[in-house]
Amino acid sequence: MNGPNESANALELRGMSKSFGALAALSDIELSVGPGERRAVLGSNGAGKTTLFNCITGDFPPSEGSIRFFGEDITRFPPHERIRRGLRRTYQISLLFTGLSVIDNVYLSCLGVSRGRFSFLRPRRNDALVSSAEELTQRVNLWDERDTIVSDLSYGQQRQLEIAMALSGAPRFILFDEPAAGLSPTERRELVEILTNLPSHMGYIIIEHDMDVALRVSDYVTMMHNGRIFKEGKPAEIEEDPEVQALYLGGDGH
Numbered sequence: 001m002n003g004p005n006e007s008a009n010a011l012e013l014r015g016m017s018k019s020f021g022a023l024a025a026l027s028d029i030e031l032s033v034g035p036g037e038r039r040a041v042l043g044s045n046g047a048g049k050t051t052l053f054n055c056i057t058g059d060f061p062p063s064e065g066s067i068r069f070f071g072e073d074i075t076r077f078p079p080h081e082r083i084r085r086g087l088r089r090t091y092q093i094s095l096l097f098t099g100l101s102v103i104d105n106v107y108l109s110c111l112g113v114s115r116g117r118f119s120f121l122r123p124r125r126n127d128a129l130v131s132s133a134e135e136l137t138q139r140v141n142l143w144d145e146r147d148t149i150v151s152d153l154s155y156g157q158q159r160q161l162e163i164a165m166a167l168s169g170a171p172r173f174i175l176f177d178e179p180a181a182g183l184s185p186t187e188r189r190e191l192v193e194i195l196t197n198l199p200s201h202m203g204y205i206i207i208e209h210d211m212d213v214a215l216r217v218s219d220y221v222t223m224m225h226n227g228r229i230f231k232e233g234k235p236a237e238i239e240e241d242p243e244v245q246a247l248y249l250g251g252d253g254h
């Protein structure tokens with residue numbers, strides 16, 4: 001089948017590799033994620049998790065292999081063409097407009113993904129985008145902070161805002177890069193709630209170092225090490241796996 005296909009997997013990676021000079025950051029990745037599926041990717045620092053996201057989004061296209069998104073081959077598509085097809089991501093490093101309010105950040109994000117559909121000459125705010133921005137601000141529990149300037153938010157609230165922005169324009173699939181990093185236990189609980197309450201058709205991959213968070217927000221887990229996938233399974237299987245436990249608790253120096 002050549003064209004886009006709604007019944008196809010959300011993501012299908014075949015033989016995907018990525019090298020930076022002599023360094024093989026990813027080697028021969030085979031990964032299938034079904035529509036609406038929630039997948040956790042775990043692995044130590046330098047395992048290649050963020051590089052996996054960069055290949056999927058097109059920020060750094062793969063050196064080898066192919067990527068299908070809902071059946072369509074997007075391997076050579078520029079990032080904006082992938083966004084247009086409903087792919088979103090968050091970054092490990094924040095990309096917020098820190099001098100603007102919460103609601104303005106979400107609004108700009110909604111405007112960004114809708115570009116082309118509205119005239120830039122129109123000076124008035126677009127009502128549909130304003131209500132989307134309001135809905136997303138509520139969804140991530142930032143309604144009471146909607147007029148707060150982003151630099152005055154707590155770190156955890158800034159991460160929640162990033163999630164709202166990733167949800168703009170009704171995505172079909174989202175890549176979350178360590179959204180729980182640096183969060184307090186209370187903020188972690190809120191994050192888990194936000195993720196588990198996303199509409200069920202909205203699939204995602206979450207890179208997560210905290211095993212507890214990862215296992216609670218995913219249907220299936222992929223383990224990476226040294227640029228390779230070395231194990232996949234249901235959260236309960238992964239939790240009990242001796243090899244995984246050795247890698248996580250044994251500290252092998254990587």
Ligand SMILES: Nc1ncnc2c1ncn2[C@@H]1O[C@H](COP(=O)(O)OP(=O)(O)O)[C@@H](O)[C@H]1O
Binds near residue numbers: 025045046048051
């Ligand atoms: N843009 C880049 N240029 C050169 N090397 C990179 C680049 N991005 C990542 N790497 C290297 O690729 C490997 C995997 O990195 P990364 O995907 O960031 O790992 P993770 O997110 O699992 O911690 C590391 O050795 C890292 O130094």
Ligand SMILES: [Mg+2]
Binds near residue numbers: 049
């Ligand atoms: Mg990373």
